[in-house]
Amino acid sequence: MDRTPGPKPRRSAPRGSYAVGDERRARILDTAVEHFAQWGFHASSLARIAKEVGITQGGLLHHFRGKEDLLVSVLRHSEEQDRERFFSREPRSAAEAFTVLLDLAAHNAARRGRTMMFNTLAAEAGDPGHPAHDHFVRRYREVIDYATVPLRAAVERGELAPDTDCEAVATETVAIMDGLQLQWALAPETYDMVGRLRTYFDRLLRSLTTDGSGMPERP
Incomplete structure (x- = not known):
């Protein structure tokens, strides 16, 4: 053996x-x-x-x-968490798409450190030589695309006016979100970022929907 x-x-x-x-x-x-x-x-x-x-x-x-x-690891980790939590499924209406973005804003308000980091790095990344430049270019493109797709679908369903410039609306929406977030970061204890964003979304939807409806009431 x-x-x-x-x-x-x-x-x-x-x-x-x-x-x-x-x-x-x-x-x-x-x-x-x-x-x-x-x-x-x-x-x-x-x-x-x-x-x-x-x-x-x-x-x-x-x-x-x-x-x-x-x-890059910090940004990727944060992005993966957001994608899984907020952008893993396609919204069924324009109102639902705006509700998802409102939920993201509320989540950002609850994690001040990461939101402050985003503001700081997004400003720095305007320099093409910054290591996060490509990340932010891609991120903005993805978020705008995410918001554009359900708006176009809503136009096809007759939910939104047929002459709605969906990509322009999506681009402006992201700009408003970041602008309100920056103002919130300066005085978070006194600034209702989520409330102001909801008011903007409601006004925007009422100007776009064919029946004049705005944001749905929260449960």
């Missing part, structure tokens, strides 16, 4: 080590959000982020290749 020992089984890393790594990565992302919000990309420091997390800069670089990789 052949008793030659076979290859030793490969040892896998303890399951606990994966959990620790995932938890540390999440803490790095959360801390980076606050730093990018306060100082922007260029003035933020990997050393300061690592120190706040409680690890060395080398430990941070074990999870992210550098500051640009960290920035």
